Amino acid sequence: MRKLFHFLLTTIPRPVLIILSYPYRAFARLWYAGNKYTCPIEGKSYRKFLPYGALNIRENALCPGSLSLERHRLLWLYLKEKTNFFTAPKLKMLHVAPEQCFLDIFKKQKNLDYTTGDLVSPIADVKMDLHNPPFDDNTFDVVFCNHVLEHVDDADKCMRELYRIIKPGGWGIFQVPLDTTREETLEDPSITSEEDRLKHYWQKDHVRLFGMDYPKRLEAAGFDVKTEDYTKEIGPELTEKYCLMKGELLFFCSK
Incomplete structure (x- = not known):
């Protein structure tokens, strides 16, 4: 799943990713709900954030709800x-x-x-x-x-x-x-x-x-x-x- 997610992020054109991200966010907020990490922008907490990066993949980089990075x-x-x-x-x-x-x-x-x-x-x-x-x-x-x-x-x-x-x-x-x-x-x-x-x-x-x-x-x-x-x-x-x-x-x- 991690490799698939990275592949999609690095191969799908950014304008398409932006459009697809809106329905994804509603699902991700529920799936990753927890209390370990918090996004200060939306004020919600999650059990984990998503990996992100093109050359070096960073763990817990992308908030699944707000889609914010570090x-x-x-x-x-x-x-x-x-x-x-x-x-x-x-x-x-x-x-x-x-x-x-x-x-x-x-x-x-x-x-x-x-x-x-x-x-x-x-x-x-x-x-x-x-x-x-x-x-x-x-x-x-x-x-x-x-x-x-x-x-x-x-x-x-x-x-x-x-x-x-x-x-x-x-x-x-x-x-x-x-x-x-x-x-x-x-x-x-x-x-x-x-x-x-x-x-x-x-x-x-x-x-x-x-x-x-x-x-x-x-x-x-x-x-x-x-x-x-x-x-x-x-x-x-x-x-x-x-x-x-x-x-x-x-x-x-x-x-």
Whole structure:
């Protein structure tokens, strides 16, 4: 079953997976019910989470109900405790490549003027290419763009575009797969096959693997960047309970 689940996740096109996931969630919430692990986003507990990963399969990574991964649960906790995301009177927000675990919640959030955008996602409001997003300068108070910049042709141009469309005083969070053992981002034009991309970039549709120079590249686009290792504040007990990835970094980017 574990191998079958991994095969389906890595072979079915993402837009199809998104559509199929909705009926699956209702079944999974019942099948995996328990009290060992908790998803802070939906506030429900389970006997186990599902494995996930393309190159290295991570146990207890995907919440069967909300479909959140470790990075989503970490972001949720950070937003609740460290930002005004839920308390500011009104925020105009763009969510690039919107994650299902957040979509319905953010749509109902009364303090958000919420827009989603993506090139292929069937759940996005606006079909858009991040190299040329169809928005005026200084439009948004908040932008989320998570696990996108490893897919695009020109990451630095996309970072500059993100900076352009955020208002002065606004902020964004742009998570990426990050190799913390690598000082510089790996971008090699000779790495083109799916097999080689999986080996070097951790996923067959990635075109780079960011290293610890990632915040410097965000700063070069104009952002003030604060690097946060929030699992240190959360502590080991809650890190395990929420199935977080110890040491995962968040980059809070302000303009």
